[in-house]
Amino acid sequence: MTERKPRADATRNREAVLAAADALFARCESPESVTMADIAAAAGVGKATLFRGFGDRTGLIHALYELRLAPIRRAAEEGAPPLGPATPPLQRVPALLDAVLCFKLDHRHLALALEGTGGNSPYAAEHYARWHTTLRSALERIPGHADSDFTAHALLAATRADLVEHLVGRQGATRERLRADLAAYTARVLGAGDGGRRP
Numbered sequence: 001m002t003e004r005k006p007r008a009d010a011t012r013n014r015e016a017v018l019a020a021a022d023a024l025f026a027r028c029e030s031p032e033s034v035t036m037a038d039i040a041a042a043a044g045v046g047k048a049t050l051f052r053g054f055g056d057r058t059g060l061i062h063a064l065y066e067l068r069l070a071p072i073r074r075a076a077e078e079g080a081p082p083l084g085p086a087t088p089p090l091q092r093v094p095a096l097l098d099a100v101l102c103f104k105l106d107h108r109h110l111a112l113a114l115e116g117t118g119g120n121s122p123y124a125a126e127h128y129a130r131w132h133t134t135l136r137s138a139l140e141r142i143p144g145h146a147d148s149d150f151t152a153h154a155l156l157a158a159t160r161a162d163l164v165e166h167l168v169g170r171q172g173a174t175r176e177r178l179r180a181d182l183a184a185y186t187a188r189v190l191g192a193g194d195g196g197r198r199p
Contacts, residue, residue, distance in 0.1 A: 031113035089141040111161035
């Protein structure tokens with residue numbers, strides 16, 4: 001049976017909703033302050049349209065996050081170096097972390113909203129599991145590196161949206177400083193995996 005394509009008006013509504021949500025999250029003081037009613041009003045659609053298209057607020061946030069993240073995810077899954085799977089792990093791990101950090105710097109409030117949708121634990125969110133698996137797989141390719149599972153968690157902790165928000169919003173850290181600090185931290189962690197001896 002041929003899968004039916006979405007109606008043109010449904011596609012337009014979806015695009016309008018995602019654009020409105022993106023704009024609202026970008027200029028909000030707190031992600032929790034953005035409601036489904038706010039998004040519906042900004043998009044010019046009824047609340048029922050939002051719930052039919054996305055299920056709930058969490059589903060809408062996930063859809064918007066995935067839309068914005070898609071280019072990075074494709075690059076990490078099948079792209080060329082430095083993000084792609086053929087990249088040597090000592091180059092790929094810092095590149096992946098830098099990409100995650102830059103994404104969260106560019107989409108701070110959206111990332112905060114998403115990390116708040118994991119229920120009792122932000123680590124239950126699907127996007128977190130994906131990044132953790134990607135990093136763990138790269139770390140496992142580093143000779144002599146032990147406990148890739150924990151190391152992937154520890155490295156990702158340095159890119160959490162709430163930490164990025166604290167460092168940028170509260171302490172005034174610059175994008176360049178955060179990227180440099182993360183690169184230096186990652187280099188120390190990876191260097192420790194072989195007793196500090198880098199190839």
